[in-house]
Amino acid sequence: MTDTLKATETRAARLRPHWRATPMARFAAEFADSPVAVAALFVTLTLGLLALFANFITPQNPYDLMQLDIMEGMQPPGSTSFDGTMTYHLGTDQQGRDMLSAIIFGLRMSLGVGAMSTVIALSVGMSIGVLAAYFGGRVDSIIMRIVDLQLSFPAILVALILLAVLGKGVDKVIFALIIVQWAYYARTVRGTALVERRKEYIEAASCLALSHRRIVFRHLLPNCLPPLIVVATVQVANAIALEATLSFLGVGVPITEPSLGLLIANGYDYMLSGRYWIAFFPGVALLVTIVAINLVGDQLRDVLNPRLKR
Template identity: 35%
Template sequence: MPDLKSRPTTTLSLLLRNRLAVVGLVFIALWTLGALLSGLSPYGASEPGAGDLLAGPSLAHPFGTDNFGRDLLTRVLAGGRISLWTGLIAIAISLLIGVPLGAFAGFVRGRAGGLVMRLMDMLLAFPSLVLAMAIAAALGPGMVSAMVAVGIVGIPEFARIVHGQVLSLRERDFVEAGHAIGLPGSSILIRHIVPNALAPILVRATLGMGYAILTAASLSFIGLGAQPPDPEWGVLISDGRGYIISGEWWMTTFPGLAIATSILGFNLLGDGLRDVLDPRLRTSK
């Protein structure tokens, strides 16, 4: 397992040699930059009257306008800010809860560790989207509810990854040496085992960003996430679904492409990180 702290330059250089990972980085960078610059648009993201109602793509409005005359390009870029923040916060929730639970269960084992992992198995038994819908519905519609719901759904994945890593690493020589010199178990776990499990955690977090964006958009689409007039991508698709038959294709096409390309970006970056951080994959190429 590579040491991420001691070889950041090598890891970055290897990642940049992976063409698909670079494509993913470009997609992520473009949406991040667009989200940051969305406030510079001459049109307000939620203010009607920027143009004619349901006007098609043009030089003045490259993505067209919606049923309130709002500039769709501005709304899509502003929606990127909401979607990216949603993904980051949801993944942070999953990490902050799932990693300690998995590390605890893998290190102490016994009944306590088994109980934690059986709880994770119970959560994994439910389809992830259905579980997210149930949690969001219980908390009430809103973006915060969507973030919490997506974050909770992701906890078991991180817990299982860390649990497996800890079970493997706790048998290594450096752990036995730590026990031999009298280091407390908590110190060995936090300072030596968990840092060596960072690679798969980082890969899963990157891949999980795409899933978090898609799930949050799905919750917003059915009314359990962001609420109109917030320009979240799921809300934009929900607003435009009634105009597909009448020919206003841009209402759903551009928000849909935003979701697709952002998810593709994180998936390509995650695959690239996996190839770089897993020495078995790197040496086999």
């Protein structure tokens, strides 16, 4: 009996802060229920900070020709420079670039392209999708036929065609990723907005003769954000993978810009010669980044929509 009472008191003490906590605190507590997700979030934030402060923490700027020495090329992991002032923990590539520094600079490019394209595509798709759901009728029909047409083609194919027309460049890659992604957000927000559109608070706002703009952007759209947050998190990882694929194929960012896809492409020809580190370590960095972001997105989905929790 005593053990049962103690167990009950312990459980009550554990639950009490959740009832009194703010919504943000409850959200954080529910997210922290998954140690894997917490670890993935820590890895994602660490990679983001490394990319943000790449100029200050890397021992070398791998894209500054004044700091490179071709005689240092193809050094294996753990080797030391000829003058003894620098240790190449992950080795060097054929141009003498420190692979650790190149990977961190490549992370900055990949994360930046993925995040920027996702934010812009989210804004465009969110606005179009909520307008389609709110006005319905012919507007909804036309918009959704365009969305269906967009989603009927593979994303990589659309991006390849666009870049073949536009050419190489970071801005062109971002534009191609926006065109590829916006339809996902439009379809997601439309489905959520159709449900919210029939609720009483929207009908009450219409009865009060509020403007369409105020109803859409102040009442309808904020209630459609939770599923969009999950989709956006996953799409960041997809955008990073797509950018790396395009760069690997030689149609993405130019060779003068750091990118994980370009680093993998540079080392691909040396894999069979035993110089595995040139492509292997950038590939591991890309894999860890995508997996960590996807794990964070999965936990966000479970927290924001418990019905989808496995």
